[in-house]
Amino acid sequence: MAKLSILEQKQIAAAAAAEFVENRMIVGLGSGSTSEFAVRLLAEKVKAGLKIVGVPSSITTEKLARRLKIPLVSDFGVITKIDLTIDGADEVDPQLNLIKGGGGALTREKIVTSRSERVIIIVDEKKLVKKLGKFAVPVEILPFGWRSTMELLRSFGARTKLREQAKTAPFRTDNGNYIVDCAFGKIKNPPLLAQQLKSIIGVVETGLFISRADLVLVGRNTGRVEEKWSA
Numbered sequence: 001m002a003k004l005s006i007l008e009q010k011q012i013a014a015a016a017a018a019e020f021v022e023n024r025m026i027v028g029l030g031s032g033s034t035s036e037f038a039v040r041l042l043a044e045k046v047k048a049g050l051k052i053v054g055v056p057s058s059i060t061t062e063k064l065a066r067r068l069k070i071p072l073v074s075d076f077g078v079i080t081k082i083d084l085t086i087d088g089a090d091e092v093d094p095q096l097n098l099i100k101g102g103g104g105a106l107t108r109e110k111i112v113t114s115r116s117e118r119v120i121i122i123v124d125e126k127k128l129v130k131k132l133g134k135f136a137v138p139v140e141i142l143p144f145g146w147r148s149t150m151e152l153l154r155s156f157g158a159r160t161k162l163r164e165q166a167k168t169a170p171f172r173t174d175n176g177n178y179i180v181d182c183a184f185g186k187i188k189n190p191p192l193l194a195q196q197l198k199s200i201i202g203v204v205e206t207g208l209f210i211s212r213a214d215l216v217l218v219g220r221n222t223g224r225v226e227e228k229w230s231a
């Protein structure tokens with residue numbers, strides 16, 4: 001049988017996650033191409049009568065969900081708790097720690113996931129790693145004093161690169177900030193590194209998501225979706 005492509009793996013993981021969404025849930029909507037599959041599937045369910053309210057984790061996701069007519073709150077407003085968030089990731093380790101932020105939405109994603117009762121991460125099998133760190137850790141920083149913030153990131157062993165927008169200007173997040181991609185190589189102690197980076201004044205948030213996933217759904221090239229539950 002033909003093996004599933006990466007896109008198809010993302011699609012089956014998203015479809016499996018959509019099955020966890022129940023009527024009247026407040027649902028955190030992740031960002032990136034895998035999350036987009038999930039948003040599109042949820043929109044179909046809404047069209048068929050499912051009642052949910054979505055909390056988007058980026059402006060791109062918000063625009064997509066609005067276009068697809070998913071009822072939304074764009075800011076938390078009176079909502080303090082999200083029932084379930086479905087989001088993608090750039091890397092997942094065996095403890096279900098994650099690197100996120102390839103699309104630059106890491107801070108809003110972290111706010112949304114941290115307010116969620118349950119977080120389901122959806123990935124293709126290429127995202128599974130033994131140790132985090134092949135993917136450079138995206139770190140959102142304030143533009144003010146960015147060179148010195150970058151210097152401090154380097155002092156923790158990172159090779160740093162300010163993310164650019166079409167090579168002309170720094171990439172700006174939805175919050176108006178910069179992203180520094182920090183290549184550490186294999187990260188020995190992700191929880192410690194997350195704390196260290198977060199302690200730098202000028203760092204808004206890091207793409208290290210520690211103990212945030214309750215369930216990771218991995219689309220395999222065989223067509224199976226593997227469930228990895230947190231311990």
Ligand code: 5RP
Nearest residue numbers: 032033034088101102103105
């Ligand atoms: C965006 C993210 C994405 O979830 C992550 O980059 C995965 O993206 P994709 O699903 O396109 O592979 O964290 O900030």
